[in-house]
Amino acid sequence: MTARRVAALALAVLLWCVTGGQAVAGGPLRYVALGDSSAAGPLIPDQIDTTCLRSDRNWPHVLAATLHAALTDVSCSGATTADFTGRQAGIVPPQFDALRPDTDLVTVAIGANDIVLSSAFVACASPGGVPAQPSCRERYDAGGVDTFAARIRDTAPKVGAALNEIHRRSPHAKVVVTGYLTYWRPGGCFPADPYTPADANYIQSRLDMVAGMLAWQAVTHRASYVDIRLPSAWHGLCEPPERRWLEGATPSSPAYPYHPNAEGMRHVAAILAGALKARH
Template sequence: MKQRVLLAVGVLVAGLLSPLAAHAASEPLEYVALGDSSAAGPLILPQIDLPCTRSAANYPHVAAAKLGARLTDVTCSGAAIPDFSGKQFGFVPPQYDALKPTTDLVTVAIGANDSGLFQAALSCINLLPAPAGVSCKARYTAGGKDQLAASIDATGPALGKALDRIHALAPNARILVTGYGTYLRPGGCFPQVPVWPVDGDYLQGTIDHLNRMIATQSAAHGATYVDLRTPSTGHDTCAPESQRWLEGLIPGSDAAPLHPSRQGMAAFGTLVAAAAK
């Protein structure tokens, strides 16, 4: 009777373990990281790939260390969805090439470049306070149509197809899709970050729209969305350097402007690792 009870308990515990947790007990996870500069970590030292400005301290490396996973990191700065299947810069191999039937975990960070969000953020810079300049919100919403929101919505189907392709190439993998963080608090912090309050609120609202699109496509295509926006509240570009997860126009650390800092990558890697368990 005692042996039967122990056997039943063992079966129950095994059933409660996630596939990734069970895998970790036997051999390292095969983890592939796909995506753009929000995952690659441009300028964060040490850099391990010059064309893609990829850092060994980016969130895939942080997550892999916490999971004890074997990482293949093909994230690349400037990447858009077409670079998953084509050669970025004309010579960087397609990111899909890293996926295999044996892949256990895939993280995906993509969408901002496809929708033109980074370029839009740069165009919102105003070195002088209002009204000495032009509001980027006024430009992007002229005529009653929000151009950036429309671009994000148009990107949605391509993201869905990309997730389907990842499933096909790595049929046994769990797919985690990360969103983008909180870049600006309500009202911004002009002139520390030289964007007018109205434009700062518009930009963060646009990032939130992108995150909602990513979450919707993830749910519709069998992937798990990892929210980076909520945990990074209070760690935005306006925060003191010691608390900043996302750098402003003039970085206070070894990170690219308007990208995650080393602290941000450490925090995001922890979130990704927790989501993978």
């Protein structure tokens, strides 16, 4: 058997696995990517949608190329679960409009904007090496109420309902949910990165809570969850530029601050591709 025929056979097996045995003779894998800026790739060149700050090097595009899939990428910076069915900022069509009965694969990256986690990145920053006061925990857990934990609990049924609707609109699709990259190793790296050890740990713990919520919603709503938090644990903001999968306050490569860079996008796509293959 020639190398070309071996490669073609391997691709056919992968497509069969991802689609759960659906026929692929009618064309390439039909893949829809839903989500927020963690998938869209703001400021990573080339930007192909200036409203959503979507890059052609984001992980949905890299994954689609790996799978030789026909991609419809509607990920959009700033998206929440409400933007799956509503018009984001009044102008961006609902992301669920991209779903079709013959869609084969759907990826979902959502949640951080539902809980307004960006507010902590703003309020808890300590530029210039002067610790912010009050601390993140004092600010968001005042009065014994864990603000973000409550918001995550409120977001969980929204994610579950969204997964149910994806199944309704695309009943034959494999649905894959993923979370967020690890930002800080324990203790962070203050003052090189402008979050004190306590504040870096606090924000990271809330990202971890989001990951746990997404994993549970995936398991209980007939979807798969692919963890990117653990694989990225030593590729966060405290690592040298050549090892980072994310960019911080002063990006060393084109990317929006505190978002994945192109290297991170490439690795997320590889993790997802590997998980899709391993689980079938």
